[in-house]
Amino acid sequence: MSGATTKTSYREALRAAMREALKADPRVFLMGEDVGRYGGAYAVSLGLIEEFGPERIRDTPLSESAFVGAGIGAALGGMRPIVEIMTVNFSLLALDQILNTAATIRHMSGGQFSVPVVIRMATGAGRQLAAQHSHSLENWYAHIPGLRVVAPATIEDARGMLTTALTCPDPVVIFEHATLYNLEGELASDAGAVDIERAAIRRTGRDLTLITYGGSLPKCIEAANILAAEGIEAEVLDLRSLRPLDDDAIFASVRRTRRFVVVDEGWRSGSLAGEIIARVIETAFYDLDAVPARVCSEEVPIPYAKHLEDAALPQVDKIVRAVKTVMGRG
Amino acid sequence: MSDGTPLDREHALQLLHGMLRIRRFEEKCAELYGQLKIRGFLHLYIGEEAIAVGVMRALNSEDAIVATYREHGHALARGIPMPAVMAEMYGKASGCSHGRGGSMHLFDAQRRFYGGNAIVGGGLPLAVGLALADKLLSRPRVTICLFGEGAAAEGEFHESLNLASLWRLPVLFLCENNLYAMGTSLARSAAETDLHIKATAYHMPGSVVDGMDVVAIEDAAQRAVAEVRAGGGPQLLEIRTYRFRAHSMFDPERYRDKAEVEARKKEGGPLTRFIARGKRERWFDEPDIEALERTIAAEIQASVDFAETSDWEPVADLARDVYTPWDRP
Numbered sequence: 001m002s003g004a005t006t007k008t009s010y011r012e013a014l015r016a017a018m019r020e021a022l023k024a025d026p027r028v029f030l031m032g033e034d035v036g037r038y039g040g041a042y043a044v045s046l047g048l049i050e051e052f053g054p055e056r057i058r059d060t061p062l063s064e065s066a067f068v069g070a071g072i073g074a075a076l077g078g079m080r081p082i083v084e085i086m087t088v089n090f091s092l093l094a095l096d097q098i099l100n101t102a103a104t105i106r107h108m109s110g111g112q113f114s115v116p117v118v119i120r121m122a123t124g125a126g127r128q129l130a131a132q133h134s135h136s137l138e139n140w141y142a143h144i145p146g147l148r149v150v151a152p153a154t155i156e157d158a159r160g161m162l163t164t165a166l167t168c169p170d171p172v173v174i175f176e177h178a179t180l181y182n183l184e185g186e187l188a189s190d191a192g193a194v195d196i197e198r199a200a201i202r203r204t205g206r207d208l209t210l211i212t213y214g215g216s217l218p219k220c221i222e223a224a225n226i227l228a229a230e231g232i233e234a235e236v237l238d239l240r241s242l243r244p245l246d247d248d249a250i251f252a253s254v255r256r257t258r259r260f261v262v263v264d265e266g267w268r269s270g271s272l273a274g275e276i277i278a279r280v281i282e283t284a285f286y287d288l289d290a291v292p293a294r295v296c297s298e299e300v301p302i303p304y305a306k307h308l309e310d311a312a313l314p315q316v317d318k319i320v321r322a323v324k325t326v327m328g329r330g
Numbered sequence: 331m332s333d334g335t336p337l338d339r340e341h342a343l344q345l346l347h348g349m350l351r352i353r354r355f356e357e358k359c360a361e362l363y364g365q366l367k368i369r370g371f372l373h374l375y376i377g378e379e380a381i382a383v384g385v386m387r388a389l390n391s392e393d394a395i396v397a398t399y400r401e402h403g404h405a406l407a408r409g410i411p412m413p414a415v416m417a418e419m420y421g422k423a424s425g426c427s428h429g430r431g432g433s434m435h436l437f438d439a440q441r442r443f444y445g446g447n448a449i450v451g452g453g454l455p456l457a458v459g460l461a462l463a464d465k466l467l468s469r470p471r472v473t474i475c476l477f478g479e480g481a482a483a484e485g486e487f488h489e490s491l492n493l494a495s496l497w498r499l500p501v502l503f504l505c506e507n508n509l510y511a512m513g514t515s516l517a518r519s520a521a522e523t524d525l526h527i528k529a530t531a532y533h534m535p536g537s538v539v540d541g542m543d544v545v546a547i548e549d550a551a552q553r554a555v556a557e558v559r560a561g562g563g564p565q566l567l568e569i570r571t572y573r574f575r576a577h578s579m580f581d582p583e584r585y586r587d588k589a590e591v592e593a594r595k596k597e598g599g600p601l602t603r604f605i606a607r608g609k610r611e612r613w614f615d616e617p618d619i620e621a622l623e624r625t626i627a628a629e630i631q632a633s634v635d636f637a638e639t640s641d642w643e644p645v646a647d648l649a650r651d652v653y654t655p656w657d658r659p
Contacts, residue, residue: 029466055466060493061489061492061493061496063489063490063492063493065455065485065486065489066454066455066458066486066489066490066492066493067455067489067493068455069452069454069455069456069458069459069486069490070455070456070458070459070462070490070493071459072455072456072459073455073456073457073458073459073460073461073462073463074459074460074462074463074466075459075463076444076456076459076460076463077394077459077460077461077462077463077464077467078463078467079462079463079466079467081459096449096452096486097452097455097456100447100448100449100452101447101449101452101456105437105444105445106651106652106653106654107430107651107652108427108430108431108435108437108445108446109427109428109430109431109435109437109439109445110425110426110427110428110429110430110431110437110651111428111650111651111654112427112437112438112439113437113439113444114654145652146652146653148653163659164658164659167656167657167658167659168656169654169655169656170653170654170656193659195658
């Protein structure tokens with residue numbers, strides 16, 4: 001590593017990863033609604049159509065099922081498609097193709113076919129976009145055997161996860177939290193591929209583990225800093241991969257700190273947070289010193305009004321309170 | 331029409347053999363289902379055999395097939411060996427999907443046979459993608475996509491035809507219109523029952539052919555495949571057929587009169603009609619048919635024996651092939 005860094009946004013890091021992949025492999029192409037002339041709904045692919053042309057930066061009609069299915073078919077046919085779905089909300093229109101074809105065809109065919117497609121989509125709330133544009137449905141996808149599901153929460157992961165995903169012979173779904181696109185930070189000039197199966201400790205601490213991913217990571221870091229001022233040292237574990245879950249990293253951290261809180265923007269019922277708590281209870285129950293807790297979204301469609309949206313989502317103060325309760329300092 | 335099409339004896343015998351083979355195979359499957367050897371859903375193609383036989387002759391080994399859950403005939407006509415298909419019906423490890431798929435999910439990578447899809451309309455986007463890959467890689471291949479008339483009511487039909495036409499992809503959409511989506515007749519479910527004219531809305535050629543006439547089907551498929559392969563863009567071919575049997579083995583057929591089925595049988599299915607014509611045109615005669623029947627019976631018996639004696643996949647391998655072995659960077 002040269003040591004040189006460049007100030008980069010999450011959005012630019014994603015774009016750099018796509019540009020590198022398009023240059024490196026003629027089988028790679030990007031397809032989705034408004035990825036070309038518009039430059040991407042979140043401007044992730046801005047400028048790529050000028051550089052790579054409309055064949056490889058392919059605007060599609062508003063036909064989620066057809067273009068996601070076409071990405072799956074093109075992958076079966078030897079290409080390495082990156083399919084962008086504008087938001088997770090629209091991905092429901094393509095769920096049939098993702099679940100019934102992409103995730104099943106290898107097993108259902110007795111191992112004859114693999115689907116090396118990468119599906120990127122924006123997810124999450126926090127921008128007053130109301131009930132239909134604010135879902136966090138990562139757990140739906142993480143429920144499905146045959147898929148890999150990742151959630152880059154840092155500039156480095158935005159830059160590196162796509163590169164690795166494109167080497168994977170199976171479908172990889174990448175969730176980009178919409179509030180992270182403007183995140184800025186220093187990125188090593190030689191940043192590249194990163195692992196996409198392991199969790200990462202983003203902050204070390206001895207008293208408790210905050211387990212989180214995606215758009216909730218910055219909130220957890222902020223909460224941990226507030227807690228540190230009050231003498232509670234929280235470890236922050238970024239899951240990074242939602243399927244498979246990195247059980248080893250989760251258990252190792254929890255066994256060290258003996259207490260944990262899961263922060264997950266999905267609704268509480270049937271959440272990934274619930275799954276993680278279940279796994280820890282099944283495996284490391286006797287290593288715990290306290291009942292775990294979770295901070296999830298309230299069980300309401302996400303409302304438009306700012307104060308109501310804020311109240312519906314995991315927030316720093318809620319995380320701080322949950323930690324204090326688990327620490328017996330509530 | 332196709333009645334004028336000259337056919338030599340060899341060609342005619344191949345068509346007859348192809349259709350008889352599927353018919354007898356499926357009759358055996360129905361029998362084995364009654365014996366609980368075959369389980370799950372079993373959808374018979376009886377009455378529709380001319381389509382698979384006629385269409386597959388228009389393809390070469392590099393072309394791709396996306397089929398439906400009623401695909402035993404497609405698989406056999408494409409050349410997937412009958413023992414591998416029968417073993418798949420049994421759920422044996424020697425089956426063409428290693429016992430993971432069953433009747434509805436026959437696959438064969440070597441023959442570019444992409445299933446066997448139990449989601450009505452689900453195969454259309456996949457076919458569009460396979461054709462997109464061929465176009466991007468400049469390969470002179472054609473993808474054919476078979477689906478029933480029920481799929482024409484799905485959004486994926488409309489999305490896929492539009493996308494294929496917009497990008498001028500080498501895909502031939504083949505609608506096997508047997509008039510019933512399970513128990514719902516086309517007349518009760520479609521405002522426009524002339525399905526081929528829907529192609530016009532997507533700026534592609536659409537045509538219709540008699541699904542009971544194997545010669546006409548082969549002619550139409552040869553012509554369409556050649557045009558698609560030449561870069562003319564996608565086409566929609568509606569093939570009007572009739573399902574003589576129930577939708578699946580669970581179907582009591584409350585939705586149609588027995589008299590209707592009998593009347594259609596009396597009109598003649600693809601086999602009856604082709605046999606009558608073949609004798610009339612002196613392409614073949616009764617001894618030829620008897621010889622084919624003997625060959626087919628032996629092939630079916632060998633396939634049943636193969637399936638019976640094949641091994642079950644060990645339960646220890648249950649989770650194999652959920653993911654592909656991956657050389658991580």
